[in-house]
Amino acid sequence: MLNDLLQYLVNGLIVGALIALPALGLTLIFSVLGFVNFSIAAQLTAGAYAGWLANTTLHLPLVPVLIVAFAVAGALGVVTDRVALAPIRRKPTAQTPLMVAVVSIALNMALENAYRFSFGSGLNSFDMPIARDMKIASIRIGLQQLHNLEIAIGLAVLLALFFSLTRLGKAMRAVADNVDLARLKGIEPVRLANLATFIGMGLAGVGGALLAIDTSVDPSTGSRLILPIFAGSVVGGLTSLPGAVAGALLMGVIGELGLLVLPPVYQSLTAFVAILITLLARPSGLFAGSTGVRK
Amino acid sequence: MISYLVFAGTIAGFYALLSLGLVMAWGQGGMVNLGLVGLVGLGAYTSALLSGAGAPIWLDWIAAAALSGAVGVALCFVVRNLRGDYLAIVTLGFAEILRQAETNEKWLTKGSDGISGIVAPLKSYLGNSFPLFYLILTWAVVGLAAFFLNWLLKSPFGRALRAVRDDEQVAAVAGKSVLRLKLQAFGTGAALSGLAGALYAHFSSFIAPDVFIVQLTIYIFLAVTIGGYTRLTGAVVGSIALVALLESTRFLAAEIPGLDAVQIASAREFAIAVTLILVMQLRPSGAFGMTNERSGLHGSRPVQAPCYGKKTVLDDAI
Numbered sequence: 001m002l003n004d005l006l007q008y009l010v011n012g013l014i015v016g017a018l019i020a021l022p023a024l025g026l027t028l029i030f031s032v033l034g035f036v037n038f039s040i041a042a043q044l045t046a047g048a049y050a051g052w053l054a055n056t057t058l059h060l061p062l063v064p065v066l067i068v069a070f071a072v073a074g075a076l077g078v079v080t081d082r083v084a085l086a087p088i089r090r091k092p093t094a095q096t097p098l099m100v101a102v103v104s105i106a107l108n109m110a111l112e113n114a115y116r117f118s119f120g121s122g123l124n125s126f127d128m129p130i131a132r133d134m135k136i137a138s139i140r141i142g143l144q145q146l147h148n149l150e151i152a153i154g155l156a157v158l159l160a161l162f163f164s165l166t167r168l169g170k171a172m173r174a175v176a177d178n179v180d181l182a183r184l185k186g187i188e189p190v191r192l193a194n195l196a197t198f199i200g201m202g203l204a205g206v207g208g209a210l211l212a213i214d215t216s217v218d219p220s221t222g223s224r225l226i227l228p229i230f231a232g233s234v235v236g237g238l239t240s241l242p243g244a245v246a247g248a249l250l251m252g253v254i255g256e257l258g259l260l261v262l263p264p265v266y267q268s269l270t271a272f273v274a275i276l277i278t279l280l281a282r283p284s285g286l287f288a289g290s291t292g293v294r295k
Numbered sequence: 296m297i298s299y300l301v302f303a304g305t306i307a308g309f310y311a312l313l314s315l316g317l318v319m320a321w322g323q324g325g326m327v328n329l330g331l332v333g334l335v336g337l338g339a340y341t342s343a344l345l346s347g348a349g350a351p352i353w354l355d356w357i358a359a360a361a362l363s364g365a366v367g368v369a370l371c372f373v374v375r376n377l378r379g380d381y382l383a384i385v386t387l388g389f390a391e392i393l394r395q396a397e398t399n400e401k402w403l404t405k406g407s408d409g410i411s412g413i414v415a416p417l418k419s420y421l422g423n424s425f426p427l428f429y430l431i432l433t434w435a436v437v438g439l440a441a442f443f444l445n446w447l448l449k450s451p452f453g454r455a456l457r458a459v460r461d462d463e464q465v466a467a468v469a470g471k472s473v474l475r476l477k478l479q480a481f482g483t484g485a486a487l488s489g490l491a492g493a494l495y496a497h498f499s500s501f502i503a504p505d506v507f508i509v510q511l512t513i514y515i516f517l518a519v520t521i522g523g524y525t526r527l528t529g530a531v532v533g534s535i536a537l538v539a540l541l542e543s544t545r546f547l548a549a550e551i552p553g554l555d556a557v558q559i560a561s562a563r564e565f566a567i568a569v570t571l572i573l574v575m576q577l578r579p580s581g582a583f584g585m586t587n588e589r590s591g592l593h594g595s596r597p598v599q600a601p602c603y604g605k606k607t608v609l610d611d612a613i
Contacts (some may be wrong), residue, residue: 036380038387086574095460098327100377102516103575105329105387109513110568113561223509227391230384238380265369265399272388276373279385283377 028274047205073205237285
């Protein structure tokens, strides 16, 4: 029983690490730009497809595949943001954030259907050697999944260093905290907004590629994950980067532990319930007070 | 041809009912309901299951509207103190969970096979003229709903609701119960969604989880945006425009050679989504703009650089 529990815990951390990347991206974009970008699901899928193409046609190994996924998803994220969402942000009213959120859903649908048009609805798998599962004290861990965990944690650490050490990172935190004050100090918010979108969508793309290496990619890969991603972000407070990572890991673990009592088809139910409980009990997130994009 | 038009007209009626609900919650109340389709599904399943258990159809419809309305109020209550984005997330999540429940709770909903043979009112009695009867019935319900909402929005309730939409703090200072107004507006919209779902279930006599997917929510947002998202007239006109657009893309896509069924379907969905983005960019006020609601908040503000959706304290002071 204890072994089972530990196994679920490990599985949950691995799932959570994959969710953490897009959750980080979502939190970053929300903090700097001030709206919820639902099209992150489509960018996750874009990263997965880009990685799949790079892997199956160019036969690239893992790390270049992830770089391609990051670059393609990030670039597509910025381009679609400039083309579809930015014109709507330019007319600020009280309704603007919601308008942009609605349009980002339409953007998500447009991209998803573009993938379906180009690649069909079938599942596409990567051409990577399958490593044998390791066993540590009777707990099974896939080598690929362990790599995923390491990469996700590594990226989160890199991002944290970027935000606390570089000028650009600090400027981004300033914009997230107060746009007017940041502009007063000579920070150009539009350029930073683009950078935030690039990094955020790129992270989602890497998450998508890692996920697709583990399983497969189809046009709805991202949309199926949207609830756990949002849950991770909301549980973490929607503006805190460490919160997003912790929230995503927590969601992964709760989701796996939920399998003890729930049939697997209801895995997103735990995510939804977690969102509801967080909003009812502690709307600012479970980890409010920790430093993040916003302090 | 006539029967095709009657069918399309009835569908337009369902869309109009949904659009009216969305105008109430979004255009007038300022709350985005991205889980519209979940409430539609809830209404449809409630009505289908009740009528399957032998309850009279009029009672099923009332129950569907009441249940959807109550769930809408509950969702809105959860996010009462938070920014509108949270309502969008929660409603979207609700719709997704409900779809999963519809697919998996086979003992109740028959899973992805769906429920078929839902009784239609007076069908055996009317025979061939049933579609026409249902067209008139649907639009009568639309007319009633529009009349009721129009009365509601012209009353002091409507003015207070718009005040809440434009600035909650000012409305609260003026002594309006912001929470109650929001719950009422969102609940009314949700109830109309449930009613539309119930009407649809008894029209098509078949419902399945695949009918209630997020695309439908986007369709309704498009209808409302085309027409003008604050206006009841806009909702009705927009729904008719939406059905015209949906049906014309069907014929158009069939004309393009060399596409398989999946590509045709995805090209149509793509066109719908892009249309919504374009309308939002080029004419966000739609065909029928806001009227008699100018409060100085609109138009007379100084031009600002993009604020990325943040309402700062400074904004409110201007």
